[in-house]
Amino acid sequence: QSVLTQPPSVSGAPGQRVTISCTGSSSNIGAGYDVHWYQQLPGTAPKLLIYGNNNRPSGVPDRFSGSKSGTSASLAITGLQAEDEADYYCQSYDSSLSGPRFGGGTKLTVL
Amino acid sequence: EVQLVQSGAEVKKPGESLKISCKGSGYSFTSYWIGWVRQMPGKGLEWMGIIYPADSDTTYSPSFQGQVTISADKSISTAYLQWSSLKASDTAMYYCARRSMVEDFDYWGQGTLVTVSS
Numbered sequence: 001q002s003v004l005t006q007p008p009s010v011s012g013a014p015g016q017r018v019t020i021s022c023t024g025s026s027s028n029i030g031a032g033y034d035v036h037w038y039q040q041l042p043g044t045a046p047k048l049l050i051y052g053n054n055n056r057p058s059g060v061p062d063r064f065s066g067s068k069s070g071t072s073a074s075l076a077i078t079g080l081q082a083e084d085e086a087d088y089y090c091q092s093y094d095s096s097l098s099g100p101r102f103g104g105g106t107k108l109t110v111l
Numbered sequence: 112e113v114q115l116v117q118s119g120a121e122v123k124k125p126g127e128s129l130k131i132s133c134k135g136s137g138y139s140f141t142s143y144w145i146g147w148v149r150q151m152p153g154k155g156l157e158w159m160g161i162i163y164p165a166d167s168d169t170t171y172s173p174s175f176q177g178q179v180t181i182s183a184d185k186s187i188s189t190a191y192l193q194w195s196s197l198k199a200s201d202t203a204m205y206y207c208a209r210r211s212m213v214e215d216f217d218y219w220g221q222g223t224l225v226t227v228s229s
Binding site for chain 2: 051057
């Protein structure tokens, strides 16, 4: 099935490291298309966090990093802070859609 | 500064029509695709479709083909999303977003909340 699967939720204590996975298929990540990540703080529009698998837009702290391997990608957040509590979405082009596909989203809770 | 400014919240009845807008500024509006993304209450992001304002070339997600119409007026740097007959299930937040050259969405509008209720 042509979906991007993310865990519904992850959590961590301040200062810890957490990772969020994004598992795709041969029509998206596995086909070599780039993965992008977005952060959506409560009540706000999504914000680009990582583009092109592992690149940070200007202004995004280096605590955020991305990686991609095979049909999966991951977002890592180190030195967790309370302000990181948000929903995170992966996105990749999907040839079955002829357009972008978003993952289901992961809610990060900072304990 | 790149900005996408969307029109305000709407409350409509089932069967009514609606057109919401997204005005770009701070960049060459005709050089980037503009996408529309739906977020239903408490749910994730869904890509609806995308338009290239320079020539109005448009691609729809299969899930939204025939359900909405995406258009653009390059003379006023504005993209539109419209419905001819709203349903209660169209209740959602709708975002426009600029697609960059590497196909991420690098700038987003603030969102337009559409509520459809009798």
